[in-house]
Amino acid sequence: MSKRSAVIPGSFDPITYGHLNIIERALEIFDQVHVGVAVNVSKNALFSMDERIALIEEVCGGDPRITVGAFEGLLVNHAAERGATALVRGLRAVSDFEYEFQMAHMNRKLNPEIETVFLMAGEEYFYVSSKLVKEVASLGGDVEGLVPPVVLERLRERLLTGETEA
Numbered sequence: 001m002s003k004r005s006a007v008i009p010g011s012f013d014p015i016t017y018g019h020l021n022i023i024e025r026a027l028e029i030f031d032q033v034h035v036g037v038a039v040n041v042s043k044n045a046l047f048s049m050d051e052r053i054a055l056i057e058e059v060c061g062g063d064p065r066i067t068v069g070a071f072e073g074l075l076v077n078h079a080a081e082r083g084a085t086a087l088v089r090g091l092r093a094v095s096d097f098e099y100e101f102q103m104a105h106m107n108r109k110l111n112p113e114i115e116t117v118f119l120m121a122g123e124e125y126f127y128v129s130s131k132l133v134k135e136v137a138s139l140g141g142d143v144e145g146l147v148p149p150v151v152l153e154r155l156r157e158r159l160l161t162g163e164t165e166a
Ligand code: ADP
Pocket: 009, 010, 011, 012, 013, 016, 017, 018, 019, 021, 022, 088, 089, 090, 091, 092, 096, 120, 121, 122, 125, 126, 127, 128, 129, 130
């Protein structure tokens, strides 16, 4: 049987336990998962592309089924180039749905051979987003348990120095 592979796209600024939950569950369905870090994120990213990729690699612990890389341009093209047959997205709230629904249909129009698969957020992480984690951490709130320890450390360092990625 041929290997099935999926791309999990996103900004991952930074990776959270919510992302990891989706990655782990995608690996129950697919043989290989490629975490695609989007280049075209808004300018006020907290971590650079290299930092975001390094953190994902670190927390995914060298699992040979997981690869990580940056992508620019159309996601379906990136997925096709990698031989992936699916895109995996996480759904947290109804508010995620409308945008995801549009994107899934647009991506199907662009490449009907690539299916979008949605995984419901794990109940312990449905309220976790990179954006909220950054906001809370920047206000001195405790985000332990929402992000892996190495991310927690990098967040503390970065927020203490007050830098943002230009
Ligand atoms: P984007 O900016 O494309 O939404 P993110 O890095 O925020 O990128 O998210 C990447 C993917 O991970 C998206 O499909 C998003 O829905 C999913 N995701 C993020 N946080 C969670 C979570 N807590 N539970 C489930 N899925 C999540």
